[in-house]
Amino acid sequence: MSKVEEIQNYLQQNQIDAAFVTTPDNVFYVSGFKSNPHERLLGVVIFKEAEPFLICPQMEIPDAKDAGWPYEVIGHQDTENSMEVLAQAIKARNVNPQTFAIEKAHLIVERLEALQQSFPQANFVRLDEKINAMRVIKDENELEKLRKAAELADYAIEIGCKEIAEGKTEMEILTAIENAIQDKGCKMSFETMVLSGPKTASPHGTPGARKIEKGDMVLFDLGVIYDGYCSDITRTVAYGEPSEAQKEIYNTVLSANTNAIAAVKPGVRAMDLDKIARDTISEAGYGEYFTHRLGHGLGISVHEFPSVTGANEMTMEEGMVFTIEPGIYKSDVTGVRIEDDVVVTKDGVEVLTKFPKDLIVL
Incomplete structure (x- = not known):
């Protein structure tokens, strides 16, 4: 079972509509793509039902694909609001999350507030413990x-x-x-x-x-x-x-x-x-x-x-x-x-x- 599939199973078992993985090391863990985005947005969005996607700076799309990520890669330009690009990509999958799992130890307040504005009905819950439980046991x-x-x-x-x-x-x-x-x-x-x-x-x-x-x-x-x-x-x-x-x-x-x-x-x-x-x-x-x-x-x-x-x-x-x-x-x-x-x-x-x-x- 892939890391993405394991998280999807977790979402299904816990009635969570979507998860947003944002720590660069955790993005690498689930996607195989290693990046240091600095202040730019990097993340993987995994859904209970829909196909996941990786979001990164536009210039890094070829690197993400070369790393072996098999799903869609969505890029954002420096002139764009990356959180709006993220919200549009989620909505394009006809997903309106009621429950949204995030890395609360990592996602900055500004980005959380942007998600709350885009999805005002969503309840934001912790993804941190699930990722920790996955990463703590090495294969x-x-x-x-x-x-x-x-x-x-x-x-x-x-x-x-x-x-x-x-x-x-x-x-x-x-x-x-x-x-x-x-x-x-x-x-x-x-x-x-x-x-x-x-x-x-x-x-x-x-x-x-x-x-x-x-x-x-x-x-x-x-x-x-x-x-x-x-x-x-x-x-x-x-x-x-x-x-x-x-x-x-x-x-x-x-x-x-x-x-x-x-x-x-x-x-x-x-x-x-x-x-x-x-x-x-x-x-x-x-x-x-x-x-x-x-x-x-x-x-x-x-x-x-x-x-x-x-x-x-x-x-x-x-x-x-x-x-x-x-x-x-x-x-x-x-x-x-x-x-x-x-x-x-x-x-x-x-x-x-x-x-x-x-x-x-x-």
């Missing part, structure tokens, strides 16, 4: 792409480690990593992070002109896109012999990472995984320095459903892919984060990222 084709993306992330970390040298800047190392991935014909899945010395204690720090010094810990956080699917890995290494305090923090984070991964299996709750890692860190006396969730879903988007937090009671199922990334950020010692991408298997877990995790001293 074997998706998993193979994620394995390839993880393999490239491992390679990127290897390049980064080889580039570390006294006097070299964070940005020089970052540039070498990204060039190596571009040479493979791929792109990064988010802005690459290379942090050194005291900057490692900032979970989302900004790489810059700081030069690597002996005794630094160096943190890499990066990901690669392979055929539309993302990886996300973090490794922290030592340049020169680390202090005992730095070793203690590193080994605590490593234990939190491995303990949580060991517990992954169908039926375990997201909150249980977070608790295992958090307890490991707290029992070592560093609880206040673990300041974020344990992980997040991974797939077409580098951050997607579900969020692996201490408040999420969702149970894990076979085919779910997410990150395990505990960290300790102690500004007077060091910051350490170790992140892996994992998939829930029938009996346990497969770790997709394989770059070594024992402390590397360069």
Whole structure:
């Protein structure tokens, strides 16, 4: 069953007349067409009965067709009101939706108001949960792409480690990593992070002109896109012999990472995984320095459903892919984060990222 057919079945079962998919990653998921429309309108409209269509900027119609979308593609010019073009296309199918499913977490207010004006009788309901439920379970084709993306992330970390040298800047190392991935014909899945010395204690720090010094810990956080699917890995290494305090923090984070991964299996709750890692860190006396969730879903988007937090009671199922990334950020010692991408298997877990995790001293 295609993604479009699955959504059509959902609409029929729930007496919903139409659905409007608007998040670019979700448009790619249901149509195979990858686009970054910026401020322009992009979406897929799926009906309970009528034939679906994709709407995009006029200039992207050939790309949408080349991506394999088998239904109509409707384009809008920059001089047109794209929401009026959308409404006309819906009405041309003799559909007057009474119930309209939208991505409430994405559709901007201005566009919602335009739909409400065009279809004043419509009740707008959430499509978000259905899309999340579809995307959260990866099929074997998706998993193979994620394995390839993880393999490239491992390679990127290897390049980064080889580039570390006294006097070299964070940005020089970052540039070498990204060039190596571009040479493979791929792109990064988010802005690459290379942090050194005291900057490692900032979970989302900004790489810059700081030069690597002996005794630094160096943190890499990066990901690669392979055929539309993302990886996300973090490794922290030592340049020169680390202090005992730095070793203690590193080994605590490593234990939190491995303990949580060991517990992954169908039926375990997201909150249980977070608790295992958090307890490991707290029992070592560093609880206040673990300041974020344990992980997040991974797939077409580098951050997607579900969020692996201490408040999420969702149970894990076979085919779910997410990150395990505990960290300790102690500004007077060091910051350490170790992140892996994992998939829930029938009996346990497969770790997709394989770059070594024992402390590397360069």
